[in-house]
Amino acid sequence: xxxxxxxxxxxxxxxxxxxxxxxxxxxxxxxxxxxxxxxxxxxxxxxxxxxxxxxxxxxxxxxxxxxxxxxxxxxxxxxxxxxxxxxxxxxxxxxxxxxxxxxxxxxxxxxxxxxxxxxxxxxxxxxxxxxxxxxxxxxxxxxxxxxxxxxxxxxxxxxxxxxxxxxxxxxxxxxxxxxxxxxxxxxxxxxxxxxxxxxxxxxxxxxxxxxxxxxxxxxxxxxxxxxxxxxxxxxxxxxxxxxxxxxxxxxxxxxxxxxxxxxxxxxxxxxxxxxxxxxxxxxxxxxxxxxxxxxxxxxxxxxxxxxxxxxxxxxxxxxxxxxxxxxxxxxxxxxxxxxxxxxxxxxxxxxxxxxxxxxxxxxxxxxxxxxxxxxxxxxxxxxxxxxxxxxxxxxxxxxxxxxxxxxx
Amino acid sequence: xxxxxxxxxxxxxxxxxxxxxxxxxxxxxxxxxxxxxxxxxxxxxxxxxxxxxxxxxxxxxxxxxxxxxxxxxxxxxxxxxxxxxxxxxxxxxxxxxxxxxxxxxxxxxxxxxxxxxxxxxxxxxxxxxxxxxxxxxxxxxxxxxxxxxxxxxxxxxxxxxxxxxxxxxxxxxxxxxxxxxxxxxxxxxxxxxxxxxxxxxxxxxxxxxxxxxxxxxxxxxxxxxxxxxxxxxxxxxxxxxxxxxxxxxxxxxxxxxxxxxxxxxxxxxxxxxxxxxxxxxxxxxxxxxxxxxxxxxxxxxxxxxxxxxxxxxxxxxxxxxxxxxxxxxxxxxxxxxxxxxxxxxxxxxxxxxxxxxxxxxxxxxxxxxxxxxxxxxxxxxxxxxxxxxxxxxxxxxxxxxxxxxxxx
Numbered sequence: 001x002x003x004x005x006x007x008x009x010x011x012x013x014x015x016x017x018x019x020x021x022x023x024x025x026x027x028x029x030x031x032x033x034x035x036x037x038x039x040x041x042x043x044x045x046x047x048x049x050x051x052x053x054x055x056x057x058x059x060x061x062x063x064x065x066x067x068x069x070x071x072x073x074x075x076x077x078x079x080x081x082x083x084x085x086x087x088x089x090x091x092x093x094x095x096x097x098x099x100x101x102x103x104x105x106x107x108x109x110x111x112x113x114x115x116x117x118x119x120x121x122x123x124x125x126x127x128x129x130x131x132x133x134x135x136x137x138x139x140x141x142x143x144x145x146x147x148x149x150x151x152x153x154x155x156x157x158x159x160x161x162x163x164x165x166x167x168x169x170x171x172x173x174x175x176x177x178x179x180x181x182x183x184x185x186x187x188x189x190x191x192x193x194x195x196x197x198x199x200x201x202x203x204x205x206x207x208x209x210x211x212x213x214x215x216x217x218x219x220x221x222x223x224x225x226x227x228x229x230x231x232x233x234x235x236x237x238x239x240x241x242x243x244x245x246x247x248x249x250x251x252x253x254x255x256x257x258x259x260x261x262x263x264x265x266x267x268x269x270x271x272x273x274x275x276x277x278x279x280x281x282x283x284x285x286x287x288x289x290x291x292x293x294x295x296x297x298x299x300x301x302x303x304x305x306x307x308x309x310x311x312x313x314x315x316x317x318x319x320x321x322x323x324x325x326x327x328x329x330x331x332x333x334x335x336x337x338x339x340x341x342x343x344x345x346x347x348x349x350x351x352x353x354x355x356x357x358x359x360x361x362x363x364x365x366x367x368x369x370x371x372x373x374x375x376x377x378x379x380x381x382x383x384x385x386x387x388x389x390x391x392x393x394x395x396x397x398x399x400x401x402x403x404x405x406x407x408x
Numbered sequence: 409x410x411x412x413x414x415x416x417x418x419x420x421x422x423x424x425x426x427x428x429x430x431x432x433x434x435x436x437x438x439x440x441x442x443x444x445x446x447x448x449x450x451x452x453x454x455x456x457x458x459x460x461x462x463x464x465x466x467x468x469x470x471x472x473x474x475x476x477x478x479x480x481x482x483x484x485x486x487x488x489x490x491x492x493x494x495x496x497x498x499x500x501x502x503x504x505x506x507x508x509x510x511x512x513x514x515x516x517x518x519x520x521x522x523x524x525x526x527x528x529x530x531x532x533x534x535x536x537x538x539x540x541x542x543x544x545x546x547x548x549x550x551x552x553x554x555x556x557x558x559x560x561x562x563x564x565x566x567x568x569x570x571x572x573x574x575x576x577x578x579x580x581x582x583x584x585x586x587x588x589x590x591x592x593x594x595x596x597x598x599x600x601x602x603x604x605x606x607x608x609x610x611x612x613x614x615x616x617x618x619x620x621x622x623x624x625x626x627x628x629x630x631x632x633x634x635x636x637x638x639x640x641x642x643x644x645x646x647x648x649x650x651x652x653x654x655x656x657x658x659x660x661x662x663x664x665x666x667x668x669x670x671x672x673x674x675x676x677x678x679x680x681x682x683x684x685x686x687x688x689x690x691x692x693x694x695x696x697x698x699x700x701x702x703x704x705x706x707x708x709x710x711x712x713x714x715x716x717x718x719x720x721x722x723x724x725x726x727x728x729x730x731x732x733x734x735x736x737x738x739x740x741x742x743x744x745x746x747x748x749x750x751x752x753x754x755x756x757x758x759x760x761x762x763x764x765x766x767x768x769x770x771x772x773x774x775x776x777x778x779x780x781x782x783x784x785x786x787x788x789x790x791x792x793x794x795x796x797x798x799x800x801x802x803x804x805x806x807x808x809x810x811x812x813x814x815x816x
Contacts, residue, residue: 018551018695021695022551022695026551130695130699132540132699135544135547136543139720140714140717141540142434143713143716143720144713145433268683270678270702273678275676287426287709288538288714289707289709291538292700292702293699294701295698296696296697296699301695305551305695305696306696309550309551313550316731320728323437323438323439
């Protein structure tokens, strides 16, 4: 069987490598005689690369070749990826992608096109890199109502936070280390401001709650505002700070809470012990309780291994479109962030008398080593964001950090 | 669609409950109009149970009813489960089981029968309860050669070890607590001697390495011999002791190392932070590196949720047998345990001069709080079990504990 790869970057070249190195096993498991890359679409040339002769800049070669049954899209972005993917699906080819931006923006539309053309559109690698999460969520946990899904979905920010937690670094210093090691881009905004994680939680929420959740308008906070002081206060309550994308059902409503923000997580839990560039996704089902999936959320070969697993699934199920139960949504099912209820940690300059006046007995002051004497910090009992904000305004204090506290 | 459940115990009744409680979602996800339990096979009666009217003691009613397309086997044991399951497959019904004993003993034979009759035999719930592991292993990680698979596969022993680690309890006291809480049977042998974990690692190894690995003859050690002293020594090297079932490829050989035994695991890793009755399975692929699956390894609803996911998969794939790549093995592919190479921890009564004479520079002495003065403990560099044993014999010492040290 012949495959085409569109985009010969980090992941695309990994896909070619995995297909070659594990070819024997892949054929045995799929029952195929052979699986071979016929074209690699890229505008660049790759002199000396073992696959140099496969590279073409002409998309039409791929879409018009009836021998190509499966197309791998690892170009990134939505233009021209969306047009190319749609054309391939319409030409009767299954498509596998690692492109979270494409799936978050156009997942419903592409799944619909796949169904109409009796082919498959698969995207295991778009969330969590090599970690199996899409398939376990849609198949293995299919008998559950998903109460909540929450994950450490971005390796760069998790690396930075790990440095801050284990070595007491500032955000700026930890970011510089991440950039030096190649974990963070020179413009780190997509990672540190939470937009990468946002796309991934939108994909997961679409799968869990059956309606396309578009990233626009969802509450997203990154980690630029987290200080070494916040990390120290979290430690004093035996916890760590992680950047969490989460989506949860609201009882008695068809809306969901969905957000990306820093969160305080108790030590000893699986998410708290997910360090460095590793990712982890927690799924809380109404029957199975908590299940956690952990592994490398990025990287050439781990991500490629997830892409190739999808390719194999497309090969085995070439005659049948697998259902994902992901419908379109004209109206957003995301509840306003201001209504989100949780316990919170607060750090502020200010005096306790005013805090006590505003909050009464619903808070607990916390301290930590080397706490500045002009600062106070406390944890507040569960309340809606808007209520918390109103009370904080009533204190008249200079609020420095507000971080939600999770129960996982 | 109609389903039958054979065995109305903890898991069988959970299956009925999940099918009822999440019916709407299950139908939506599978595209079925309805999914209903038509028979429950059990020799007991259940007066007052909402499903009382479905209970029958006559297997023939099930096997001869063409309306029943999927049969759930939650009886346990191999007799009469094997005969019943085989008869159902031959009658053209897909079968889903949670019965690890059945799968470990007869997996190949039943998969073969399923294939011959164009139906499915699925067993996600047989390992790791509600944790998705079988399907991720055979589908999502299918593009990998599996370097090693290792897991905390038994909740009872993990609960006992957690009590020993966190509260310094003796094995006997921790077992008594587990029995009091209903986590351990009055005769706890199947759990504490490692036989339950053995069946599960045999199933996982059969899937990872493509040949049926039968439990007979595999090295199995339980946790009866672990003392509070061993736990303290492990702590002194920032580690914990867990009961691990593992299987790993041997480079340049088609044999595998497979065993169940206590193992020393460094703190901070996902397996080390898997506590109480929770299970976790680590899969090390040649492309994806380490992936870990964590969750409840037992319990009525978690396990039932895995069974029902298989039922849904059977419903969706009613026209097609899913391949598992699990072949028969006339000759065992398990390498002898005496050839297994690893670093080890040793605790003994004896004197250092004789230990130094036998081991030279390949060991490192360790100490811990309250260590008895007539005991010594050390960690030894990687060596084969038979070499370690020969050296230990040469010391002439009374060896109290030998525990392998893992790198995960």
